[in-house]
Amino acid sequence: MGSWATEELKDAALPDKRLNQRLIKIVENLSKQPEASIPQASGDWANTKATYNFWKSKRIELEDIINPHQQQTVQRASNERIILAIQDTSDFNFTHHQSKTWEKGFGRTCSQEYVRGLKVHSIMASTIQGVPLGILDQQIWTRKPQRTKKQQQKTSSSIREKESKRWLTGLVKAELAIPSTTTVVTITDREGDIYDLFALSRESNSELLIRAKHNRRVNHELKFVQKAIAQIPSTGQLKISVPRQDEKKSRTATLTIRYASFDFPPPINRAKSFNHQSVTLNVISALEENPNPEVTPIQWLLLTTLKVNNFDRAICYIRWYTYRWLIERYHYVLTHWLSN
Numbered sequence: 539m540g541s542w543a544t545e546e547l548k549d550a551a552l553p554d555k556r557l558n559q560r561l562i563k564i565v566e567n568l569s570k571q572p573e574a575s576i577p578q579a580s581g582d583w584a585n586t587k588a589t590y591n592f593w594k595s596k597r598i599e600l601e602d603i604i605n606p607h608q609q610q611t612v613q614r615a616s617n618e619r620i621i622l623a624i625q626d627t628s629d630f631n632f633t634h635h636q637s638k639t640w641e642k643g644f645g646r647t648c649s650q651e652y653v654r655g656l657k658v659h660s661i662m663a664s665t666i667q668g669v670p671l672g673i674l675d676q677q678i679w680t681r682k683p684q685r686t687k688k689q690q691q692k693t694s695s696s697i698r699e700k701e702s703k704r705w706l707t708g709l710v711k712a713e714l715a716i717p718s719t720t721t722v723v724t725i726t727d728r729e730g731d732i733y734d735l736f737a738l739s740r741e742s743n744s745e746l747l748i749r750a751k752h753n754r755r756v757n758h759e760l761k762f763v764q765k766a767i768a769q770i771p772s773t774g775q776l777k778i779s780v781p782r783q784d785e786k787k788s789r790t791a792t793l794t795i796r797y798a799s800f801d802f803p804p805p806i807n808r809a810k811s812f813n814h815q816s817v818t819l820n821v822i823s824a825l826e827e828n829p830n831p832e833v834t835p836i837q838w839l840l841l842t843t844l845k846v847n848n849f850d851r852a853i854c855y856i857r858w859y860t861y862r863w864l865i866e867r868y869h870y871v872l873t874h875w876l877s878n
C-alpha cells in the first residue's frame with residue numbers, strides 16, 4: 539500500500555499523469571507539515587516552484603482535486619449503517635491579503651463593500667461516534683457588488699433567500715452521494731432552521747437533525763413550539779460538562795430532557811406555496827432549568843425526523859448534534875491555513 543495521500547487520491551483524474559503525481563506529492567508534503575509555509579513544506583526550490591505552477595495551472599479545476607477525496611469519503615461512509623452529514627457555512631475574510639484579489643475570484647461576503655473573501659458551505663461526513671470520514675461536498679461563492687444603496691436594500695433579502703438554498707442543495711447532494719443502504723442524518727446549526735428544508739421530500743434513508751432558531755407555530759392549543767414542549771413532562775436529566783469559554787470557567791450543567799412530536803404548519807405568508815400542508819417533526823428540548831445566575835443557561839431545541847420514543851434516543855441524538863463542532867474545527871483550520 540502506498541502513502542496515505544496515494545490511497546486517498548488514487549482516483550484523481552487530472553489532465554495528465556504527471557499532474558496526478560504532483561498532486562499526491564503536494565498533499566504528502568503539506569500533510570507532513572501542515573503549519574509550514576509552501577517553500578518549507580516543499581523542501582527545495584524545484585518542488586516549491588512545481589507547487590506554485592500546479593496551483594496556477596489553468597488546466598486544473600477545483601473539482602479535479604476534491605473529487606477523488608469525495609469518492610474515498612463516500613467509500614468510507616458506505617461501510618457505515620448510519621452517518622452524520624454535517625453542514626455549515628463559514629465566511630473566509632481575506633480583506634487584508636494583497637494577493638487575494640477580485641481577479642482571482644475573491645469577493646464580497648457580507649453587506650460591507652470593502653470586505654474581500656469567500657463564502658464556503660461544506661458538508662462533512664462523520665460516523666455516529668464522531669469520527670470524521672471526509673468532505674462530501676463544498677459550495678463556494680461570493681456576493682455580487684451592489685452599485686447603489688437602493689439596489690442593496692432591494693436585493694439583500696433576495697440574496698439571503700437565494701443563499702439559503704445551500705442547505706437544500708447540500709441535503710440533495712448528500713442523498714445523491716450516499717448509497718441507500720446507509721442512513722444519512724443531515725445536521726445543521728440554527729441557520730438551517732428553514733421551513734423549505736423540512737418540507738423538502740427526502741429519500742427513505744435521509745433524516746434531519748436541526749437546531750431550532752425560530753419559535754415556530756405548531757398545531758397545538760399553546761400555538762408555539764417553545765410553549766408546547768415546555769408543558770411536556772420531563773423524561774429525565776442529563777449532566778454535561780461545559781468547557782471553559784473566554785472568561786467563563788468550565789462547569790457542569792444539568793439539562794432537563796423533554797421530547798414530543800408536533801405538526802408544524804407552513805409560515806402564514808407562504809402557506810399557499812406549501813399547499814397548506816403541515817410537516818411533522820420530533821422535538822427534543824434540553825434545558826438548564828435552575829442555572830447559576832451568573833451563567834447563560836443552555837437551551838437547546840432540536841427538530842428531527844428521527845424517531846424519538848425514549849430518553850436514551852433523545853440523549854443519543856443530542857450527542858450526535860454535539861459532533862457538529864467537527865465542522866467548526868475544519869473551517870477554522872482551513873481559514874487559518876489559507877491566511878498563511
Ligand SMILES: [Mn+2]
Pocket residue numbers: 626627727729
Ligand atoms: Mn453556522
